[in-house]
Amino acid sequence: MATLSQLENQIQKLQRRADALREKKSTEAIANIQALMAEYGLTTADLAKAGLGKKRGRPAGSTNASASRGKTAAKSKLPPKYRDPATGATWSGHARPPAWIKDASDRSVFLIDSPATGSVARGGAASASRAASAKGAIKGATKGAAKKTARKSVQRASA
Structure with missing residues (x-):
């Protein structure tokens, strides 16, 4: 050996x-x-x-969808819901999550207009807690009437 x-x-x-x-x-x-x-x-x-001296790969001015993968899509049809505070990159919350939020245990930190960033979204903390309790009522309710009243309270809280 x-x-x-x-x-x-x-x-x-x-x-x-x-x-x-x-x-x-x-x-x-x-x-x-x-x-x-x-x-x-x-x-x-x-x-x-003849184009034989060019390098392989995409042309420099390429704007197809695969060329912009991994970057914030400027042509997104949905408004951004999350923002990376370090780079300013945004994500709508749909499709595959970007690397900067993929492994986050609490994504609410990255929410745009979230309480974690200092500004309050849609009506303040009181309406948010009412909406959360109404959602809990919907989740735990077993009868249709309880669900209906919980939905009404959510509508009132968001109005």
Whole structure:
């Protein structure tokens, strides 16, 4: 059985051989390309015109949907509900959550116009607690009448 140092030496030798072969192949490829360019009278400017000198990937001005993934969508149909205080990025609360809110245990911290950020949304803390108690009544109610009165109290609280 070979020792670790023997295996490492073999790896280094094989790596040097692979690098030498790669260098030889690339030298041959460059020579072939130069020969073809000379045969047809082509220059590097001709290659650039033909689009062969461009880098792979999306063009710089690309505006398709996949190009803007991971960024705040400017064309969102829904208004933003959450904002990242560090970067200002927003999220509507629909679809896949962005990385900055994905692992948050309490997303209410990121709510726009939330009590956590200092401003109160829709009617103050008193109406919010009334709405929460009415929602609890709806959740725990077993009869239709109780649900109906709870809904009315929610409507009054939000008005």
